[in-house]
Amino acid sequence: MAFRTFLSSLGINAPEVTTVLNSHEVRPGGTLTAEVTVRGGAADVRVERIAVQLVTRVEAAEPTEKSWDNPGVVALQAVPAFDLAAGEERGARLAIEVPWEMPITHALGRDLRGTRAAVRTILEIDNAVDRGDFDEIAVHALPAQDLFVDAYRTLGFRFDEAEVKTGRVNGGHNQLSKFWQELEFYFPADYGRGPNAQLETVFIARHDSLDLITGPHGPYPFDYAGLTLDQCVAWLDRHCRSLWG
Template identity: 85%
Template sequence: MAFRTFLSSLGVNAPEVTAVLESDEIRPGGTLRARVIVKGGGADVRIERISVQLVTRVEAAEPTEKSWDNPGVVAYQAISAFDLAAGAEREHGLAIEVPWETPITHALGRRMRGPRAAVRTILEIDNAVDRGDFDEIAVHALPAHDLFFDAYETLGFRFDEAAVKTGRVTGGRNQTSKFWQELEFFFPADYRLGPLAQLETVFIARPDSLDLITGPHGPYPFDYAGLTLDRCVAWLDDHCRTRWQN
């Protein structure tokens, strides 16, 4: 039964739920903090559950490139059942640990084409569900991500778009998430692969390191300690010329 239909059958105004985020910018491995404010409607109700979810746009779940109606849940935290009196207001604080493999929406401080992320708040009463609060957020790249993005740009690669996919990526031996993100870059002209040739890249991040997968090759592990732009540029250039020009 739809949430609004359920409440209408009781002849009451709907309770309202809002998640107030401490920040709308996060990074993988960080903490998403929010205050959840619930305001009672025209009658006493039993709130069965409130779920606050970190969600991402998943390519296969949407009918078009721009739609974003069926997001994938990356992480969540739930507030258990409680009674809410008519007109009353309650506030709950929560913190969601952001997984290291959370798909990013921004790199080098810029929004990327394709990916989107949001915080979705769901209110449940007697098996009726209201998805009334939906706040888009920015998931910024880790410093190691940014170093590789910078290396791609230094070598003349041009970023095209990113997409989040479901399942296990080939070569993802350390993957723990059910989602993975594919980043597509056009090869620069001096690699002589044609103007439409693309390099597909996947990062699988952890607290101390990340794996880099390029097309069918990898994973290649990189520790965060000691990782520099010069090292990334040299490795990426040698890797691409070895794998795609010989």
């Protein structure tokens, strides 16, 4: 799917930029490729910047639970400044490396309520900036993240929502990103926590392992190699019973 942005402040014949993504689905650690095409308007201009941003919805930046206006920039690639003649067309191919700690929007193939991610193109000409529209994407969980989400499901936990926050979680052990994501699950009755009690879970992912944080506890490191659902279920059950059982 393509999306376009143009500088309305420069008039109806302003330059226009079109961005086409190679895919709208990705995992942390993957790559998003975008084809960016700029078409000149009625006059020669100096294009100061074209930037393609990977953004995520940040809970504290939005006035309501559903708004999607002030995203956090997770990664970006930019085209250097250039002169664009009237009616001229130029193209560029940009690759955005998706960080391992990128907040996920889907787990076990299902949408995670509360988190959204998108690609946004910024066009800047003569100090006028158009931030364009969001082209939403699906960021699927890593296999190990899916295993732990499935472990919660197997034990009877019920997913509520996900939130992306700014700052450091539990002191920021091994955390590289300025954003972190919290997945909220309702406890099952087995753990005696009451019908509305929740367990917040944070994944700090890397290329070969992740840290799991449960509420104020952790981080607990897990290697991807050899990790199974049975292991995740057994560990999570022991962990919860030792703290709350």
